[in-house]
Amino acid sequence: xxxxxxxxxxxxxxxxxxxxxxxxxxxxxxxxxxxxxxxxxxxxxxxxxxxxxxxxxxxxxxxxxxxxxxxxxxxxxxxxxxxxxxxxxxxxxxxxxxxxxxxxxxxxxxxxxxxxxxxxxxxxxxxxxxxxxxxxxxxxxxxxxxxxxxxxxxxxxxxxxxxxxxxxxxxxxxxxxxxxxxxxxxxxxxxxxxxxxxxxxxxxxxxxxxxx
Amino acid sequence: xxxxxxxxxxxxxxxxxxxxxxxxxxxxxxxxxxxxxxxxxxxxxxxxxxxxxxxxxxxxxxxxxxxxxxxxxxxxxxxxxxxxxxxxxxxxxxxxxxxxxxxxxxxxxxxxxxxxxxxxxxxxxxxxxxxxxxxxxxxxxxxxxxxxxxxxxxxxxxxxxxxxxxxxxxxxxxxxxxxxxxxxxxxxxxxxxxxxxxxxxxxxxxxxxxxxxxxxxxxxxxxxxxxxxxxxxxxxxxxxxxxxxxxxxxxxxxxxxxxxxxxxxxxxxxxxxxxxxxxxxxxxxx
Numbered sequence: 268x269x270x271x272x273x274x275x276x277x278x279x280x281x282x283x284x285x286x287x288x289x290x291x292x293x294x295x296x297x298x299x300x301x302x303x304x305x306x307x308x309x310x311x312x313x314x315x316x317x318x319x320x321x322x323x324x325x326x327x328x329x330x331x332x333x334x335x336x337x338x339x340x341x342x343x344x345x346x347x348x349x350x351x352x353x354x355x356x357x358x359x360x361x362x363x364x365x366x367x368x369x370x371x372x373x374x375x376x377x378x379x380x381x382x383x384x385x386x387x388x389x390x391x392x393x394x395x396x397x398x399x400x401x402x403x404x405x406x407x408x409x410x411x412x413x414x415x416x417x418x419x420x421x422x423x424x425x426x427x428x429x430x431x432x433x434x435x436x437x438x439x440x441x442x443x444x445x446x447x448x449x450x451x452x453x454x455x456x457x458x459x460x461x462x463x464x465x466x467x468x469x470x471x472x473x474x475x476x477x478x479x
Numbered sequence: 480x481x482x483x484x485x486x487x488x489x490x491x492x493x494x495x496x497x498x499x500x501x502x503x504x505x506x507x508x509x510x511x512x513x514x515x516x517x518x519x520x521x522x523x524x525x526x527x528x529x530x531x532x533x534x535x536x537x538x539x540x541x542x543x544x545x546x547x548x549x550x551x552x553x554x555x556x557x558x559x560x561x562x563x564x565x566x567x568x569x570x571x572x573x574x575x576x577x578x579x580x581x582x583x584x585x586x587x588x589x590x591x592x593x594x595x596x597x598x599x600x601x602x603x604x605x606x607x608x609x610x611x612x613x614x615x616x617x618x619x620x621x622x623x624x625x626x627x628x629x630x631x632x633x634x635x636x637x638x639x640x641x642x643x644x645x646x647x648x649x650x651x652x653x654x655x656x657x658x659x660x661x662x663x664x665x666x667x668x669x670x671x672x673x674x675x676x677x678x679x680x681x682x683x684x685x686x687x688x689x690x691x692x693x694x695x696x697x698x699x700x701x702x703x704x705x706x707x708x709x710x711x712x713x714x715x716x717x718x719x720x721x722x723x724x725x726x727x728x729x730x731x732x733x734x735x736x737x738x739x740x741x742x743x744x745x746x747x748x749x750x751x752x753x754x755x756x757x758x759x760x761x762x763x764x765x
Contacts, residue, residue, distance in 0.1 A: 338551065478532040
């Protein structure tokens with residue numbers, strides 16, 4: 268499985284400079300207006316979407332046929348993609364957090380308290396991971412090119428989930444205090460991981476049926 | 480001689496094409512050449528036996544075992560697909576480090592030695608390599624975990640004749656003992672004439688024959704005759720025939736017998752290309 272992860276990291280390494288440039292431009296444009304949260308979450312989401320690029324590379328090279336004759340199982344191939352996604356999310360989230368904080372400091376704007384920043388980082392990671400997790404089954408089912416439009420749906424899933432959680436809390440009469448929001452943000456990676464595990468099972472089922 | 484690969488009745492239906500009960504076996508220490516025109520079903524056969532497509536019927540057994548039931552057997556397989564399988568921004572060195580983590584038997588020294596032998600630069604991106612270089616990289620990658628069975632789908636296409644000759648020598652070295660075999664699909668019949676021990680001919684999704692190459696080379700022949708002699712030929716003397724402008728070309732299973740029976744006719748040795756043409760463009764005799 269390490270070989271599969273390495274392959275994606277090597278492949279995407281080529282795009283890293285471009286991605287870094289995009290994030291810097293976004294930093295200049297977004298951070299002053301949306302603040303740290305908006306910029307850092309955008310960075311995490313953009314890096315999560317690099318998983319789509321890895322599928323494009325795989326499709327172009329005919330990699331999946333080759334991967335299936337390597338001594339790795341189809342489940343390991345799916346797991347490797349989810350691990351790569353987790354790496355992308357982590358890098359994007361931390362990079363966004365650090366760069367966003369730097370921009371805020373340079374602009375003389377106050378930074379949120381450290382605990383709040385950590386909670387926002389966790390929430391950004393969870394959102395990115397959830398989005399990427401939903402895209403992997405679609406990419407396996409339709410291929411990178413066909414899945415691009417459907418992937419808009421993958422972006423909508425986390426948003427709808429967050430709205431649903433908000434609706435449930437509101438219906439239950441729970442008022443979202445700062446403390447409760449921080450607690451929810453801190454718990455969000457667990458929800459994302461659980462959802463990722465479920466979506467991963469779907470991805471495995473798709474790959475098991477798929478012919479190359 | 481143990482059988483390394485047994486393919487039994489592989490069948491796969493697609494709209495407009497059916498891979499129809501394909502069966503053959505690859506004995507240890509041998510090279511089996513899979514020939515057939517484009518779209519005949521060679522690649523589909525290879526994909527079906529490797530489990531990349533799910534056959535509707537039939538099975539493939541590697542060392543007597545189903546690959547799906549014994550995935551560890553993949554350690555003993557080296558596979559090269561037509562066109563390579565690595566994205567173009569990778570370097571051969573990176574390909575090595577990816578595969579080092581995939582195969583428990585991966586041999587870095589052996590990989591480097593193949594890259595040197597094939598003159599493939601380790602640090603150059605794949606997109607900067609010629610088609611032949613890419614083919615050599617794929618072959619080096621397939622050999623460097625010391626597999627026992629190589630499966631090659633048009634692996635030598637794109638190589639110049641000199642390099643093809645070198646690669647074919649590598650394949651011949653590979654099958655020197657009874658433990659190793661190669662299944663090799665190619666439309667370059669000269670390659671198969673040089674190295675193959677057996678030939679399986681697939682046409683329109685069906686196996687027309689599996690024969691020892693020496694049988695094709697030393698026994699089969701092409702009898703060239705006029706209409707009068709063609710009219711006298713018995714069906715059992717013919718495998719296939721084709722009418723040219725002024726003569727009939729007839730594939731015969733025993734050229735010496737044909738020469739004796741028809742001293743006035745020209746009976747040439749049959750090349751794999753001629754055999755293919757006669758079967759595909761001519762009429763088969765059942």
